Amino acid sequence: MRARTAPKPDSRLRRGSGRVTMDEVARLAGVSTSTVSRVLREPGAVSDSLAGRVRSAVDRLGYVPNLMAGGLAAARGRTVGVVVPSILNSFFAGTIDTLSGLLSSAGWQVLDGSTDYSEAREEALVEAFLAWSPAAMVLTGLRHSERTVRLLRAARIPVVEMWDVSEGAIDIAIGFSHRAAGRSMTQYLIEKGRRRIVFVGAIMTSDQRAAQRAEGYREAVTAAGLPATVIDLPSRSSVALGGPALADLLVRQVEMDALYCSNDVLALGALFECQRRGIAVPQHLSIAGFGDLDFAASCVPPLTTIRPPREAIGRETAAMLLARFAGQTHLRRAVDLGFDLQIRRSA
Amino acid sequence: MRARTAPKPDSRLRRGSGRVTMDEVARLAGVSTSTVSRVLREPGAVSDSLAGRVRSAVDRLGYVPNLMAGGLAAARGRTVGVVVPSILNSFFAGTIDTLSGLLSSAGWQVLDGSTDYSEAREEALVEAFLAWSPAAMVLTGLRHSERTVRLLRAARIPVVEMWDVSEGAIDIAIGFSHRAAGRSMTQYLIEKGRRRIVFVGAIMTSDQRAAQRAEGYREAVTAAGLPATVIDLPSRSSVALGGPALADLLVRQVEMDALYCSNDVLALGALFECQRRGIAVPQHLSIAGFGDLDFAASCVPPLTTIRPPREAIGRETAAMLLARFAGQTHLRRAVDLGFDLQIRRSA
DNA sequence: GCCCCATATGATAGCGCTATCAAGAAGGTC
DNA sequence: GACCTTCTTGATAGCGCTATCATATGGGGC
Structure with missing residues (x-):
């Protein structure tokens, strides 16, 4: 058996990314890699003259630090x-x-x-x-x-x-607190004299925060002695979903004077449906949303909603x-x- | 001077992320790290029995490969x-x-x-x-x-x-081709009998693709012997921007029977402005957009637009x-x- | 002038992994 | 059975950087 431990020159083909390395920068600047690393990481610790030389070498070579190597060495x-x-x-x-x-x-x-x-x-x-x-x-x-x-x-x-x-x-x-948000909007609707408020959300099993807003809604209507109706649509929110959701409520003749949507996207869809059907908003039906998205202030009529601290x-x-x-x-x-x-x- | 080259045991404190390493997996599975690496990278190259042992060791230890180390070693x-x-x-x-x-x-x-x-x-x-x-x-x-x-x-x-x-x-x-898209929509508008088509875009110096659609628009109206009017709004597209843009054109009494917006967001803003002012779309003014965003099919009236192959x-x-x-x-x-x-x- | 301490710079051992090569095992050919 | 090929598995040297320690330098204080 050949001696495994015999040290012999390594003749393997080596790889390497071909990129400029910190070593080359160090050589050009005439300093050690430690110094280059320091200039890049804690500039205060290196004298101005060396730092200047290093920085110009970095520029001249177009050095871009390899974050993989850095991250590996720093363990983070x-x-x-x-x-x-x-x-x-x-x-x-x-x-x-x-x-x-x-x-x-x-x-x-x-x-x-x-x-x-x-x-x-x-x-x-x-x-x-x-x-x-x-x-x-x-x-x-x-x-x-x-x-x-x-x-x-x-x-x-x-x-x-x-x-x-x-x-x-x-x-x-x-x-x-989404629960507080839901409560707050619902209380506002009640103050405005709404008595049959329906909450519409989408995939609320997955969208916990929408579910919490629904919870807040429930608390508020219940506290006011009003009925709670929560609709949970089976697909992701979209403007296209809002119209059919409202249409379905109308077909089922659900008594309602306000529609509280779990977000503005659904609310916009509902708003469009009202336009299509000639339902006056807010006279016949109040519509509220959540999110205060781009369009909320400029749609017709402008949407009452909750602005999260995005x-x-x-x-x-x-x-x-x-x-x-x-x-x-x-x-x-x-x-x-x-x-x-x-x-x-x-x- | 002390001998710099004298080899002495390294007593430095070492670092380390504390994470499970491939080495530990290898030890538990009773194989080399090469094998572990192979199981993870080219599963076909390792026998089923070893691969199974490695995989169960990975699971048992909750091993997550360190991509920094991997990327560094692979030079990519x-x-x-x-x-x-x-x-x-x-x-x-x-x-x-x-x-x-x-x-x-x-x-x-x-x-x-x-x-x-x-x-x-x-x-x-x-x-x-x-x-x-x-x-x-x-x-x-x-x-x-x-x-x-x-x-x-x-x-x-x-x-x-x-x-x-x-x-x-x-x-x-x-x-x-955005130029072709612009041309195509404009030609459609012309076919529909529109003769005064205005193009509205936003920050088109930066948004090259919008500028190219405007270019296509220009080609098409020019080819039809119609005047070209391109408005370039100074801020980023938003629904809120579309209304004022249209309002401004109306105030300036720009002659127009179609508004071709550089995207659906602006078009929706314009559509809302029409609703506010009671301008009939498309009878008095045609509105077209670009993007076929979520709301385009469900707004009132539904928006004629171009659907990019997103x-x-x-x-x-x-x-x-x-x-x-x-x-x-x-x-x-x-x-x-x-x-x-x-x-x-x-x- | 000597010692001590603070500061600036250099030397070097890995970080954890993969690419490369080496070697053993297994199977095929004559 | 000797030889060769193919297939698995193992050993090991870095990838490029930073953390750590070692060393040189420069002032002060006495």
């Missing part, structure tokens, strides 16, 4: 995973935009993915993101599969659950994470950012 | 960077959703980011993504800063430019990239997926 990447139910609808887009903007200008890379309101997809996404050794994870809502929670706890990183502040956060919750959630989440990354540890565990009732003409 | 990560102008509007969301879905189920991670229609932000994003050694990059449109193009060429990876198929792609272009672009891009990753090299350089004229009641 400069990424933050963000999981939302859907980027298709614009509810979360404002939050993500704000959050990504703030984090990326602080030097962090946001990975985002959407679950399409499925716990299984959420679990898969969380797992995929954890493979990047993220510095933090941001999820939407407080309900997750058992395994998702286990993975997140095991990762020992800051976890923000946004868009909700009810009980049971893994780590930090930043959002507002951007504030992103801003607060970014601030919280950056503080944690900076070592601050005693931070609030739950931040309720409230919401605004936007009273317009539809209700 | 399993990521694909995707850059779109905006995730806020739903134009690109359908494409991204499709693309991410297909790539992620094939084991690739999509990084996406939005430029907000700014070339400078695009450049920054491309640079940030390249730091991840992506296996490919996907951009929107064909116009980019010189440096962006240089960085992309230097990366020597597949680059897809989507949503456009005019000249000058860096590598692969997948989309459709999902097909995502599907084709994913297919093209996966083929490239699999080693196929002689692939088409440009794929024109066409578009559909959706004729509804608004025009």
Whole structure:
């Protein structure tokens, strides 16, 4: 048998990305790689003259640091995973935009993915993101599969659950109370003299937050001694879904003087249906939504809705994470950012 | 001076992420790390019995591969960077959703980011993504800063430019002709007897594709001997912007019998303005859009628009990239997926 | 002038994985 | 049975960077 341990020159073909490496920068600047790394990571620690030389070498070579190598060496990447139910609808887009903007200008890379309101997809996404050794994870809502929670706890990183502040956060919750939002809008409708208020939502088994708004609605009508009617549509919210939903209620001759939709998209669909049928809004039927999307202020009539603190959630989440990354540890565990009732003409 | 070269035991504190590593899996399964790696990467190459042992060890330990380490070793990560102008509007969301879905189920991670229609932000994003050694990059449109193009060429990876198929792609272009789309819709309006067609767009210096649709519009009206009027609004498209834009045209008493909006969002705003003013659509004014967004089919009246191959672009891009990753090299350089004229009641 | 301490820079060992090569096992051919 | 090929599995050297430690340098204080 040949001596396995015999040291011999390695003749293997080596790989390599062909990219400019920190080593080349160091050589050109006439310093060590440690110094280059320091210039890039903690600029204060290096003298101005060396830092200048390093920076010009970086420019001259067009050096782009390899984040994989950096993340591997540092045992933690400069990424933050963000999981939302859907980027298709614009509810979360404002939050993500704000959050990504703030984090990326602080030097962090946001990975985002959407679950399409499925716990299984959420679990898969969380797992995929954890493979990047993220510095933090941001999820939407407080309900997750058992395994998702286990993975997140095991990762020992800051976890923000946004868009909700009810009980049971893994780590930090930043959002507002959907139950309060539902109650608040319903109370407003009752004050306006509405007595037969119907709540319409979509896939509320999956969309927990819509379900909580429905709960708030239920509390409010019940407290006022009025009947509660909750319709849960079987497919995802869309403008196209709102019309048929209203049409169905009319066909079934459900007594109603207000339609409270679980979001503006459904509400817009219902509004269009009213136009088609010549139902006067709000005289014959009040319509209210949730979300205060782009069109809510300019549709006909303008939509009474609830404005969630979309951007504030992103801003607060970014601030919280950056503080944690900076070592601050005693931070609030739950931040309720409230919401605004936007009273317009539809209700 | 002390002997620098003297080999002495390293007593440094080491770090480590604390995560389960491939080594632990290998030890538990009683195989080498090579085998574990193979089971995960090319399952066919390992015998069933070993593969089974490895897989159960993976499950038992809850092993999640560290993609940083993997990407570093392989000199190329399993990521694909995707850059779109905006995730806020739903134009690109359908494409991204499709693309991410297909790539992620094939084991690739999509990084996406939005430029907000700014070339400078695009450049920054491309640079940030390249730091991840992506296996490919996907951009929107064909116009980019010189440096962006240089960085992309230097990366020597597949680059897809989507949503456009005019000249000058860096590598692969997948989309459709916006000029043809603009021409097509305008010709339809002319066929319908419209003679004073006004085109309204927003930030068309930045939104090249809208500008190309305007160009197509110009060609068509000019060919028909009709006057061309192009309005370029100074802020980003929104429903709220469409109303005032129409109002302004009316105040200025611009002669017009059709309003061709650069997208459905503006068109919806205009439609609402017509409702407010009691302008009959399409009798007094035809309104056409672009995008075939959610609401286009259900608004009142339903919107005549152009349906871009949103999902097909995502599907084709994913297919093209996966083929490239699999080693196929002689692939088409440009794929024109066409578009559909959706004729509804608004025009 | 000597010592001590703070500061700036360099040397180096991995981070956890995959690509490469080596070697053993199994099967086929003459 | 010797030889060759094919198929599995193992050993190992980095991928490019950062954390850690070591060393050089430069002032002050006495």
